[in-house]
Amino acid sequence: MWKKIIEVNPPYDFDELLDRSSLDPLHKVDVNNRMMQVPLYDEEGNPFVATVQAIGTTEAPRFVVSGQNESQQSRALIELERIFQWNHSLQEVYDHFKQTNLAALFQQQAGTPFMLDFHLYDCLMKCIIHQQLNLSFAFQLSSSFAQTFGFEIDGVWFYPRPKDVAKLSYEDLRKMKFSQRKAEYVIDTSRLIASGELPLDELPNMSDDEVMKTLVKVRGIGPWTVQNVLMFGLGRPNLFPVADIGLQNAIKRYFDLEKKPSKEEMVQYSKEWSPYQSYASLYLWRSIEKKRRETT
Numbered sequence: 001m002w003k004k005i006i007e008v009n010p011p012y013d014f015d016e017l018l019d020r021s022s023l024d025p026l027h028k029v030d031v032n033n034r035m036m037q038v039p040l041y042d043e044e045g046n047p048f049v050a051t052v053q054a055i056g057t058t059e060a061p062r063f064v065v066s067g068q069n070e071s072q073q074s075r076a077l078i079e080l081e082r083i084f085q086w087n088h089s090l091q092e093v094y095d096h097f098k099q100t101n102l103a104a105l106f107q108q109q110a111g112t113p114f115m116l117d118f119h120l121y122d123c124l125m126k127c128i129i130h131q132q133l134n135l136s137f138a139f140q141l142s143s144s145f146a147q148t149f150g151f152e153i154d155g156v157w158f159y160p161r162p163k164d165v166a167k168l169s170y171e172d173l174r175k176m177k178f179s180q181r182k183a184e185y186v187i188d189t190s191r192l193i194a195s196g197e198l199p200l201d202e203l204p205n206m207s208d209d210e211v212m213k214t215l216v217k218v219r220g221i222g223p224w225t226v227q228n229v230l231m232f233g234l235g236r237p238n239l240f241p242v243a244d245i246g247l248q249n250a251i252k253r254y255f256d257l258e259k260k261p262s263k264e265e266m267v268q269y270s271k272e273w274s275p276y277q278s279y280a281s282l283y284l285w286r287s288i289e290k291k292r293r294e295t296t
Helices: 014-021 070-083 090-097 103-108 120-130 135-149 170-174 180-195 200-205 208-215 223-232 245-254 263-270 277-294
Strands: 002-007 028-030 035-041 047-054 062-067 151-153 156-158
Touching: 002 070, 035 070, 035 156, 047 070, 047 151, 062 070, 090 103, 090 277, 103 277, 120 135, 120 180, 120 200, 120 223, 135 156, 170 180, 200 208, 208 223, 223 277, 245 263, 245 277
Parallel strands: none
Antiparallel strands: 002 062, 028 035, 035 047, 047 062, 151 156
8 A cells, every 4th residue: 555645735625625526426525534535547547546635724735645556656646636736826826816806706715626527538428418407417317327337446436438338329328317319429429439539638738729629520519518628627727618507697696697697798707817717617616506505
């Protein structure tokens, strides 16, 4: 077994991250012990689990990172830094938003970090599955997908791999309450990835525009899906999906509007937020999630 202490530049509120992560039933989160177990793959493609436990505070963030196999430690540390965005300075983001119309929101939620999905394929599948669904049913569907066709290690769930989904029939997903079109989108996209026609491993080296042009060619993938993949799969900092209903509701509430803003109004509000629009999106989503929890 291996163990390493990681120190991160403040502010970084891991408890807030765990709270948001717990919305996804696939995440192995222990809020009381400030811990998350993360499904990873080593260089040879072997699955393993790493554990991240907070031992510090928002203003002095420290973590114990551990795993079973010492040969996988280096890979784990690289992947965990990417997933939890430990090398990104939130202070720079806050300094920027102090001068914007979201200053109060960022002050209220100070220290909330960005967290990426564990794997790019998982992110793409989740975004496709979650299209045009309410959050509760969306997580129910993506969880069923992973738990039916994926696998688990030590109670931690891994999404199925593209080659395995490529072998499924549309009816396999229809039995799980997938619509016909969504079943086609998930399986057909996985077949493109498995065959190499859609090389996901090349996306991190592309610009945002290049990723958009590459993915929207695929049936069932539109701008909203690509923007979410750019944010939560690739960690791009400057995305604001104006078509997202949650963001529309969040802006309506934050700016005390009488009705949901138009796309043009969304663009107008967001002009001050560049080059960190993704953080604005996250914090606005978070404001709605917290409000929903308060009322349930």
